[in-house]
Amino acid sequence: MAQPPTSRTWQIADRFGAFASFLCAIHCAALPFVLAVLPLVGLEFLADHRFERGFVIFACALALLTLVNGYRRHRRPASLMLAFPGLSLLLLGVTVAERYPITLHSVLVTCGGLLLASAHFVNLRLDHRQAHVHDAGCAH
Template identity: 80%
Template sequence: MPITEPMEAQPTTSRRWQLADRIGAVASFLCAIHCAALPFVLALLPLAGLEFLADHRFERAFVVFACTLALLTLGNGYRRHRRPRPLLLAFPGLALLLLGVTVAEQYPIAWHSALVTCGGVLVSCAHFVNLRLDRRAPHVHGPSCAH
């Protein structure tokens, strides 16, 4: 007879992934707002002590965090509900984010801002779709269960 986990372990795990998805959605959306607004408020950041927000190292670190969180939560979401829609939104968004913080830094700030803003919005939407799919189709243990 196989040993199974207690029934209460799944909702807790699911809640943790949903929390991570929420954090990812908010972080990606804030990233998009940051990138859209940055060209307009660039001169005001030092006055507010927030000049680090315009630093490329901060932006790269934030994008790496957002990409890692998106890949973990959306990959886990796909494993649970087997619907590719969040991944289809996330992959172009992640590509735009990475393109925006690497290649587009050599171009005018408008290109950089547009790429990273669109990427952040796509990744945020992917997290929201993933959360919605989790609510509609809760995980059920069955023969195709991956854990």
Template identity: 70%
Template sequence: MADRVGAVASFLCAIHCALLPFMIAALPFLGMEFLADHRFERGFVMFACVLALLVLVRGFRRHRWSLPLLLAAPGLGLLLLGVTYAESYSIVLHSALVTCGGLLLAAAHFINLRRDHRGDGHVHGPQCAH
């Protein structure tokens, strides 16, 4: 369940970050100007980072499979870099960093979720902790 929430949240974050520069002028007319607020974005990124760390580390402990963590690490780095340094430097750089970071994080969650719910006769060995 947490991987599903993380995957959807990360994917929505990536879509938000990719489309925001194009939609920023229309947001007040739609009553959604809060989506352009940096505080909202930082809070969303912090939530995504904490959720990813908790869920993906748990998945690693269960399966000893590091691919989701290897995808999440640069994703987390790009997200954090995008909402700290790049936010005040360049909107294009900011958008590119957080979009790529969100997509990497979403991919990590999807892969972790697939590993947890495989229907292919996954055989539990000594490396699996469940």
């Protein structure tokens, strides 16, 4: 059975997902330290739970879309094995952990964002390996 070709659009979506997940992790790790400064520079919306929930929902939807599609192309579960714990940590962090100290919330969503970014990078790597065809002219 022929595998569907790796689409440039899916690779761009994966790169965007990795970048967004990494930014999310940085945001969540830094938030406890810069919380008091945000209103002074007009960025208080970054500390709003609605903004964070919206971003997490977007990241989860993008991850599921790109990573499941990637699995369909390369049939290797490595990216999904990183994504599912990452998604779980993100969702726990923006729901249950909001009732606890901000440190727990920050740790959960930071780790979740890093796992999700890693899943996107693994997915890109698997796509690259599938797209690379070894032939007589291959240098490695």
